[in-house]
Amino acid sequence: MEIKAPVAKQVPETLEIHNDVRVDNYFWMRLSDEQKEAETPDSQTQDVLDYLNAENDYADAVMAHTKDFQTSLFEEMKGRIKEQDESVPYKYNGYWYITKYEEGKDYPIYTRKKETLDAPEEIMFDCNEMAKEHSYFKLSGINISPDNKYAAFGVDTVSRRIYVIKIKNLETGEILPYEIVNTTGGSTWANDNKTLFFTRKDEQTLRSNRIFKYKLGEDTAAASLVFEETDESFYAFVYKSKSRKYIIIGSTSTLTSEYQIVKADTPDEDFKLFQPRVRGMEYSIAHYDDSFYIITNADEASNFKLMKTNENTTEKEYWTTVMPHREETLLEDIDIFKDFLVISERTNGLNKIRIQSWDGATDYYLPFDNETYTAYTTLNIEFDTKVLRYAYNSLTTPSSVVDFDMVTKEKTVLKEQEVLGGTFDKDNYTSERVWATAADGTKVPISLVYRKDTPKNEATPLLLYAYGSYGSTIDPYFSTIRLSLLDRGFIYAIAHIRGGEYLGRQWYDDGKLLNKKNTFTDFIDCAKHLVKEEYTSPAHLYAMGGSAGGLLMGAVVNMAPELFNGVIAAVPFVDVVSTMLDETIPLTTGEFDEWGNPKDAEYYKYIKEYSPYDNVVAQAYPNMLVTTGYHDSQVQYWEPAKWVAKLRMLKLDTNSLLLRTNMKTGHGGASGRFESLKEVAEEYAFLLDLEGIVH
Incomplete structure (x- = not known):
């Protein structure tokens, strides 16, 4: 019996800017936070829920024959993890801190021991107990007061990265009756053990824009505003220097940074501006002795240099070079x-x-x-x-x-x-780094790993992964989970494409704004190189990326669909034009220096040329698995949902196209350390099934 894919209704929405008209047939899928949170869904919300659930049901039906395989993959991956485990202890301010995991439990237990590791264990937080009433749970930002008595901590039970800060008396075990809502989860204590600095988010855009000061024992509504970042392209944060002498407020955008300082012993004094922001100048500060050390790109030091200044004369004119730019x-x-x-x-x-x-x-x-x-x-x-x-x-x-x-x-x-x-032996595996030549002649590195007994030929399956944005570098790292692919004959490769900083700051600059297409063509050229060198062939080549790496996947399947047999796009940022035009959406205003502001006609034209949703055409596409989270605050669920709906209408192939929406989570997926493996098991089963590997 044929399984029929859902067909989303089309409600044309005309969007016009710069005398250019786009028609979005699936604009109706966008819901406000109020609609999503309402106890009784309105008709639009119900239509969206019906569509997402229909896609989930369809994915279940298409993948039904792999269910047992998914279960065995899950157990296999889980079986490699040491369930009864603990972190290496570290000492801070007279206490040893240890994070533990217990067998069969999904969440960490945070503990400490006074002075020596032989001292009695104090359990600060057992997240397994705290998570019991929640389908999603995340504890973040544990911050201990200087007298070791109080712990401030943040809790998110929705997965939108909006935390409630609470305070625990570690001596009595009591959670104090003060809750600070709508925060980043992080905080920092002044040295008086009663003043707590924290960062609040804009309720609509979720931009962290306001720093508050709270006095322990007061009503949290009495917290006083210390600083508000009014530039919508900047984010604010607060922390204490490693020397414990200063409380530091930072404001950063993609290209620019600024800091303010106050002594942690005198938290009620006014903050002093360290060095006023200068567009394009980035710097970060670290305190030691009577000086601040500054990492900065000032004066065209694109790869950054190290400078220092006396703590009483912090403006740039007083900075001296410790390590020059290289x-x-x-x-x-x-x-x-x-x-x-x-x-x-x-x-x-x-x-x-x-x-x-x-x-x-x-x-x-x-x-x-x-x-x-x-x-x-x-x-x-x-x-x-x-x-x-x-x-x-x-x-x-x-x-x-x-x-x-x-x-x-x-x-x-x-x-x-x-x-x-009992099956892993690192001597069974080998790794290498090779260099592909991009269309413009640039050499692009690729890191690969595979079993030594895996042949390299046109029948070998290969998964090519990349990210390629924000200067974020994907370093070659070990993964026990990945072994489930390697042991079944896959080669795993990381393409270190432009847009990251693998080869320095210029590598990032060459893959953003009006150079963004280099990111996509680099990935395609890496794929072509691996085929040319007979590591694999298009019939056995797979691609994967998430978030901005999901944008990469969307662009690549539009530009070179014939290169890949299958693609996994996780929480993909694919509706770039519409999202970057809407400043009410979380993250948009802070990203103009990454993608460009499409209210500028030049950037609009350039972004529209690669935006995956806007460039879906009537052609054959690879097999695709697209994943998202209903509560995602970074890439809203409607981007992948609209993209899949449009792909269904236009694609000319009979390949699989699956949309999996986790209705309980956000951008990071499931919160438990084992629950998330179930999502990986489905992704791996999708790839292995395409290879005819069923166990």
């Missing part, structure tokens, strides 16, 4: 210690960790010896220590957490990720 190396971050400065940088796409002593006697790099690894500093909260903590993994090597003695250069592996199940 054309070939991107300065990413620093960690400051009493005797050492640790620099995180990137050269030729590879992470490097550099250690310098303040007295100039020591300057060296940690040794890493392959091309498909990821290394980064982790929690380094204490100042007065000679030990650096960092993490390392590669496409073939599970994650490890390492304590490194910066004086003796001895390293202690504190924890190696265990891969359970």
Whole structure:
């Protein structure tokens, strides 16, 4: 019996700007938050719910023959995870903090021990208990007061990244009767143990735009506004310096940043502007001793340089250079210690960790010896220590957490990720980095991993993943979940396309705004390279990306559908023109420097040329699985829903087109550590089924 796909009704909506007319037949799918939250749905809401549920039912029917396989994949992936597990302890302000997981439980347990690891365990938060009444649960932003008595924390039970901040008395276990609503979840205590700074969001756009100060014991309505960011392209946030001396308010946009400071001992004083914003100038600050250290791109330092200034003279005119700009190396971050400065940088796409002593006697790099690894500093909260903590993994090597003695250069592996199940041996896998040539001659790197016994030929299945936006770099990382593909003969590849910062800041600049199409053509050229070099063929090549990477998928299937047998587009940003024209939608105003503002005719024309929804045409498309979350605040559910509806009307093939909407979650999917594996199991079953792999 033939399973019939849903057909969404068409209600033409005429949209006009710059003397250009677009007709959107599925504009009606957009609901307001009020409509979604109403107890009784109105007729439009009911129509949307009926359509989304019909698509879910259709996906269930099409994938029904893989249900047992999905279950076995889920159990297989879950079986590799050490259920009874805990993090490496870290010490802060007299306490050791540990995050634990217990067998059969989805959520973390946050604990601490006073002074020594032999001390009695204090359970601060058992998220398994806290999540019991909720289909979605996320605890975020745990922040301990300087006297160790109170913990402020944020809770989201909807998955729209809107948190309620609560405060717990860690001595009595009491949750205090104060709730601060509509926040980012994060907060920071002043040194008086009673003043709490936090960030509120605009209720409609969800832009974090206002910093408040709350005094413990007062009604939360009495919280006072400290700063409001009125530029709609900026986001505001607040934190305490690692030195614990300053409370810092930051304001950032895609291209510009600005900070204000006040001493944490005197939180009621006015904040002092560190350096006024200058469009195009980015900087970040870290305090040490009597100085601030500044990472900045000022004065055309596109890959950033390190500067410093006295804490009493913070304006740019007083900044002096510590580490100059380097054309070939991107300065990413620093960690400051009493005797050492640790620099995180990137050269030729590879992470490097550099250690310098303040007295100039020591300057060296940690040794890493392959091309498909990821290394980064982790929690380094204490100042007065000679030990650096960092993490390392590669496409073939599970994650490890390492304590490194910066004086003796001895390293202690504190924890190696265990891969359970008894079948994993890292010597069975190999990785490599290859370079594709883009249409404009640019060399684009690709990281690959596969089993050593996997043949490389035109019958080999290959999954090509990428993101390619916001300067976000997808480093080659180890995944126990991915083994379910590798062990069934797949090659997994990451295309380090322009739009990320894998090859430095220019790599990002060359993949945004009026260069955005480079991101898409780079991915296509990477796919063509892998086919040309006979790693795979179009009949066995698959693509995957999420969010802005879902935009990538949408553009690629319009531009080169013949290259791929199947595509997974997760929470895809595909209705770019309409979304960027609507400043009421969360994230829009802060993203004009990433995509351009289509109210400007030049950007409108350019965005419209690649916007996936606007470029669906009557042609054959690959097999496609599209996923979304009904409560997604970052990419609203109606973008993928409209896109799938339009694809159904125009595509000329009989390939699968499935829309899976999680009606309970948002952008990040399911909240439990195992529940989310069920979503991955469906994605993998979709790919493996296309290969005829059924177990």
